[in-house]
Amino acid sequence: MTSPTTGRVAHAPRLSPGAPAPSAAGRSPAGAPTEPGTARIAVDLLGGDDAPAVVVDGALRAVRTDPDLHLLLVGPTEVADGLIGALDPEQRSRVTVRPVRTAVGMADHPTAARGESTVRAAVHAVRDGIADALVSAGSTGATVTAAALGLGRWAGVRRPALVATLPAVEGPVVLLDVGGTLEPGPATLARHAVLGAAYAAVAHAVVAPRVGLLSVGVEAGKGDRLRRSADPALAAVPLPCGARYVGLVEGYDVSLGARADVVVTDGFTGNVLLKAIEGAYAMAGGPPASGGAPRAAALLGVAGTVVVCHGAARPDDVASGIALAAHLWRRGATDTVSTLLDDVPHDPAPDRNDTEVAP
């Protein structure tokens, strides 16, 4: 699991207001220039509400867009063969198949991922060095479980986080958690603040990220018990990459980006918030030109590059999830973020009331 650019934190200038972030736009990988470097991505063909059709379509788009992309298709042979048959010979040479017939359903308990399944086989491909990263649009809980069991967790992050990057008025906003850990305690939120700051710097080249804690008002003391105890915890934690804690922020800040580059919240709130923003764009007649709410998120806290797509992903969403996985691998993001976290002291005991999606 060595990556091409391990250990180096990018320090590009902050994006100018309104400019789309390189990977925040996410949905339309064809619109952004592809980074160089081979990336071998395992794709769970059976994950998602409309799998395999949507996943196949998304994988086709990705492999046609990115000439350095190699795909490992994990799923039934006949599905993979259908996809391969639609490619030209050069593209075909960049696609291999791992035949697996069992999927974890969206209504299945996450522990179903312990058994043989496409998501587990994709995780094992990463673990065994056959793929550099994996993408699944299946059950988030099952992917988190399979990844944590198959790849191991980072020593410094007991509770994984799903990290989404939203295009915002004043540059990209990194929102975490959007569904990895539904009920974190204050210590986990503080750890996720460190993680989000490192991710913003490494994956999106945000200089000296401003980190905020989502609440119902900006004045100190606003919020529920979790927020009132997490606010001093985030204020006290050392942040990497020149990041600083700016205190409480509100719902608008996720789409505006004026007050924070990184917005920290629990996985329940982050998940409903992300989907509410997507719904608002639909209500407004479509997402803004710089991109809508992302339907692909990075899973941080496990020892490998894992991207989770929305269960209702469309082909473009799957393609942008594959592009995100390739981007993170090429930047060495997972390894670099993990290394940055090792340098920040933390309480090794997780909050006792933490509840993950996965048991």
Place this chain on the structure above:
Amino acid sequence: MTSPTTGRVAHAPRLSPGAPAPSAAGRSPAGAPTEPGTARIAVDLLGGDDAPAVVVDGALRAVRTDPDLHLLLVGPTEVADGLIGALDPEQRSRVTVRPVRTAVGMADHPTAARGESTVRAAVHAVRDGIADALVSAGSTGATVTAAALGLGRWAGVRRPALVATLPAVEGPVVLLDVGGTLEPGPATLARHAVLGAAYAAVAHAVVAPRVGLLSVGVEAGKGDRLRRSADPALAAVPLPCGARYVGLVEGYDVSLGARADVVVTDGFTGNVLLKAIEGAYAMAGGPPASGGAPRAAALLGVAGTVVVCHGAARPDDVASGIALAAHLWRRGATDTVSTLLDDVPHDPAPDRNDTEVAP
């Protein structure tokens, strides 16, 4: 506190898809025909981040738009006089003043509302029958505290809820709570489901409202501990007005309205969600034609008609808050909803871990 149409539930046909709801649009009262009937609204001149200027401007717009509207301005005499001076003689005859010089600040503890203040004086005006309803853009916690102390609570609702109505693709969506009770337990969420169903029928003429519980997925069992225990509680509670519980819904449903007319959640999540939708509209270049995220919400659970405007309210928001208060009074909404709730059996003991904004 007798209202003009007490006890009658409106049963107008469901709004056709895409049609703006009579009061869901909220922001532009000038665009909707005014309902007949005198409404005397107490306005807290000193509540809000940009008070009194914004409140004065909003009150001017309201009194010019609605010929049956009477305002009781609660605040410093010189501020009220400036407002009155800008009106013509007929409009002036519909405005009276209650001189109060002290306000509760946005950063003050909600208990500050126990002392003499504009919001407390506005509450007392309603209690004493001098006004029919009150509007404040000041601290939500202070308004909830002042209203609960001054007006009393409904016997059947120990935890008040702030109720916002959002224009959605398929008709208005009633979202509660958006900040009245930050940490409800499952019994309070079930009670709020009853309250939201009654409010949708009475205030917005929604026939047989569909009630959903906000979570991270629609499959049973998705969500954190609160949602997993509230889901069966909502399924078990009898709902008024022909309403039915449709189970778990997701963030999109708040803006789409395809799955539910009433979305129930805790006050923390509802508050950040509402503001996130507002931010998304700003990011998308402006709210949809049928109206953006409302910046005025009804406080239900106290014995009087109370509307809370956003602290960062603009003049149009204040005017739409006044229009909402007049609309609710003219429909007899507060009394009718309260009566409907009395008919639904409930557990009189609130959840022990409930935490309100107000202590």
